[in-house]
Amino acid sequence: MTVRNPPAALPQPAVGTAPRTSEDVSHRRVPARRVRQILCLLPLLLVTVVAVQHRTVLAEGFGHLESAEWPWLLVAVCTTCLTWVAASCTRQGAVVEGLPKGRLLATQFAAGAANHLLPTGLGASAVNLRFMTVCGLPLARSSAALALYLLAESIGRLGLLAALLIAFPDALSLGALLPEGALAALLPALGLVLAVAAGVLVFVRRVRTTVTSFLRTALCEAREVHTRPARAFALWGGSLAFPALQAAGLVAVGQALGLPVPPLHIAVAYLAATVAVALVPTPGGIGSVEAALVVALVAAGGPAAIATAVVLAYRIITVWLPLVPGALTLGALVRMKVI
Secondary structure, three states: OOOOOOOOOOOOOOOOOOOOOHHHHHHHHHHHHHHHHHHHHHHHHHHHHHHHHOHHHHHHHHHHHHOOOHHHHHHHHHHHHHHHHHHHHHHHHOOOOOOOHHHHHHHHHHHHHHHHHOEOOHHHHHHHHHHHHHOOOOHHHHHHHHHHHHHHHHHHHHHHHHHHHHHOOOOOOHHHHOOOOHHHHHHHHHHHHHHHHHHHHHHOHHHHHHHHHHHHHHHHHHHHHHOOHHHHHHHHHHHHHHHHHHHHHHHHHHHHOOOOOOHHHHHHHHHHHHHHOOOOOOEOOOOHHHHHHHHHHHHOOOOHHHHHHHHHHHHHHHHHHHHHHHHHHHHHHHHOOOO
């Protein structure tokens, strides 16, 4: 005869404890909601801090706008708005899947504000990387698309600058853009960075494996994009249109303030200055871009006083005026969980 063991008694709750209710679960979720609310307000706080730090530049820039010809300023505003459209085209061209157009455009507007609040490129890259992952792209493919965008934008800017320099070789004295001895100091530092990077890739296996995997994913993504003519056209057309529209905005401000420099020479000065400061890790290039643009416009033949006024007015239109609405858009996108 088989003796069955009695069933084990069910564990009793400890004294003083009670089962968790839905109210307890909701209480645990409150901190996460508050964190998201704080993130929504953080862009406005950063805008306030940056504006206070640069209040003198803001006051001087708005003062120059009072004496400018308004039709040309409206042209500059329109070209600035079109840069977000060009950026959206390039972003869409870097991925095979179709991205929601309205949210993509709003994200580029918000990314512009983030780019001016964080070191150059990091703000916009973080916003767009988050946007693509929310849209359903895996992180590896989103990162590959971001790298493809940055590569196309760099090639477009450098290619446009090279073409203009070939067509107008006397437009700019490139030697004036670099302080004496700067190139001799830059080359050893660049060589050291490349040597360290190469050493890490050779001797650290985990890094080498990660980089190899990323490059493989990026090459597959680029190959897939270029098999679709619409995506390739959006990628390279947008990467050329973006710097061209930025340069056109500076040309329009130069015309508004009577800068005695030919328009195409102003475009060359803008492209050369932005390429020169691309590696300077300042938020949105604030400070470094202004200095480089003034030097470039003077090198192109403009008087220093008018060149300074043009640069300050241009940065007011392209950076400071969109900053508050861009920060509000960024907060709204965070709240709506678009990014």
